Amino acid sequence: MSANANHPFPAQPISAHQARRAALASRLGPGIAIVPTTGETARNADSTYPYRFDSGFFYLTGFTEPDALFVQLIGEDKVENILFCRPKDAEREIWDGYRYGPDAARDAFGLDAAYPIDELDERLPQLMANQPAVHFALGADSQWDKRLSGWLNSVRSLVRTGVQAPTRLNDWRGPLGEMRLGKDEHELAVLREAGRINAAAHVRAMRFARPGQMEYELEAEILHDYYRQGSRFPAYSSIVASGPNACVLHYGENNRRMQDGELVLIDAGCELNGYASDITRTFPVNGRFSPAQKAVYEITLAAMQAAFAAAKPGNTWNMPHDAATRVLIEGMRELKLLGGSVDEILETGAYRQFYMHRTGHWMGLDVHDVGDYQSNGAWRELRPGMVFTIEPGFYIRPAENVPKEFEHIGIRIEDDVAITADGHENLTASCPKTVAEIEALMARARED
Numbered sequence: 001m002s003a004n005a006n007h008p009f010p011a012q013p014i015s016a017h018q019a020r021r022a023a024l025a026s027r028l029g030p031g032i033a034i035v036p037t038t039g040e041t042a043r044n045a046d047s048t049y050p051y052r053f054d055s056g057f058f059y060l061t062g063f064t065e066p067d068a069l070f071v072q073l074i075g076e077d078k079v080e081n082i083l084f085c086r087p088k089d090a091e092r093e094i095w096d097g098y099r100y101g102p103d104a105a106r107d108a109f110g111l112d113a114a115y116p117i118d119e120l121d122e123r124l125p126q127l128m129a130n131q132p133a134v135h136f137a138l139g140a141d142s143q144w145d146k147r148l149s150g151w152l153n154s155v156r157s158l159v160r161t162g163v164q165a166p167t168r169l170n171d172w173r174g175p176l177g178e179m180r181l182g183k184d185e186h187e188l189a190v191l192r193e194a195g196r197i198n199a200a201a202h203v204r205a206m207r208f209a210r211p212g213q214m215e216y217e218l219e220a221e222i223l224h225d226y227y228r229q230g231s232r233f234p235a236y237s238s239i240v241a242s243g244p245n246a247c248v249l250h251y252g253e254n255n256r257r258m259q260d261g262e263l264v265l266i267d268a269g270c271e272l273n274g275y276a277s278d279i280t281r282t283f284p285v286n287g288r289f290s291p292a293q294k295a296v297y298e299i300t301l302a303a304m305q306a307a308f309a310a311a312k313p314g315n316t317w318n319m320p321h322d323a324a325t326r327v328l329i330e331g332m333r334e335l336k337l338l339g340g341s342v343d344e345i346l347e348t349g350a351y352r353q354f355y356m357h358r359t360g361h362w363m364g365l366d367v368h369d370v371g372d373y374q375s376n377g378a379w380r381e382l383r384p385g386m387v388f389t390i391e392p393g394f395y396i397r398p399a400e401n402v403p404k405e406f407e408h409i410g411i412r413i414e415d416d417v418a419i420t421a422d423g424h425e426n427l428t429a430s431c432p433k434t435v436a437e438i439e440a441l442m443a444r445a446r447e448d
């Protein structure tokens with residue numbers, strides 16, 4: 001158990017958000033940037049899904065309430081940061097709880113000004129007047145697109161009074177995605193803690209697994225450990241896939257009874273203060289790998305080690321994937337699943353029968369985080385502060401070239417890494433993954 005279990009992990013300092021606002025302004029150049037957060041989503045009748053703010057909006061503001069919008073006025077030598085948010089409302093706060101309101105929000109989040117969100121249509125055309133450009137994520141949300149058109153037309157209707165309407169539309173998603181790709185020290189601290197929490201939760205699932213349980217019982221152990229450790233939400237829907245379900249890449253029903261002698265694959269991640277963690281572990285339901293399961297597992301783990309070795313600055317994004325794929329192909333030949341040389345198998349793509357996804361993705365505020373994988377047509381270079389997953393897999397569905405003993409074995413092993421000055425830091429290293437570690441841990445849990 002960690003020292004800070006049951007205590008909330010501290011929010012990032014406002015200075016971190018302020019530094020990002022300044023960086024965004026210099027990347028965008030003169031104009032007005034408009035960044036709304038997400039709205040609440042209806043689940044059914046008058047119930048909503050648990051609220052989750054927009055990642056880009058949060059990155060810039062630190063503000064987590066719905067019904068808010070961030071505006072940045074970027075001049076040649078002056079930047080003004082403005083928030084629109086829900087007004088104070090004594091009656092609503094009795095029902096829904098505390099809200100900052102503009103005045104308190106302005107002070108708490110280090111902004112230059114803040115206004116009630118219902119003044120948006122009145123104030124935005126004024127703020128847009130005489131701005132050379134509008135920086136906006138056009139197409140991200142049709143409702144906001146419509147609002148923007150309305151504001152633009154309001155400014156245009158004033159041109160006879162001498163006001164200039166913006167003439168250029170520029171999407172902030174590219175520049176902001178580029179910024180979010182390089183994690184700062186504050187983000188790395190949250191990601192590290194999210195990784196530690198998630199690792200502990202996966203250990204709990206290994207300790208509690210027994211033949212005869214339902215998959216969702218293991219999901220419950222994972223979620224229990226997230227909440228208990230201060231992560232209030234999973235970062236994505238948990239996958240608990242036993243037996244043949246492990247070969248269904250996005251399996252999510254989690255409602256099968258787990259049998260003695262099977263493996264179970266758990267792909268689950270917690271969200272901590274908005275930041276994701278993403279771990280997959282595959283282990284035997286009864287605590288002991290069969291020889292066939294162990295053979296496939298060891299190949300997948302060796303592929304992962306090869307990918308780790310390639311995760312360092314100066315290498316390109318694709319190199320961990322290429323390294324892992326080669327090791328997996330060698331394993332497919334060893335198990336007599338495929339014939340031919342490694343290069344031939346790479347060339348024909350025959351390995352995709354057993355490995356059909358890539359070895360990772362950027363990770364941060366979004367589990368599949370923003371940021372380009374290529375630049376100018378080439379895989380981009382890894383540099384310190386980039387965070388991504390390493391997750392090779394080996395999935396063997398019944399087929400003519402598959403011996404019976406390997407049928408339905410599905411393995412994926414996934415950790416999260418941050419590129420450092422001289423290699424990488426494994427953010428989820430505290431989650432065991434060798435056959436010996438997993439079997440020992442599960443044997444101990446069965447003695448208790």
Ligand SMILES: [Mn+2]
Binds near residue numbers: 278361389391414
């Ligand atoms: Mn992943």
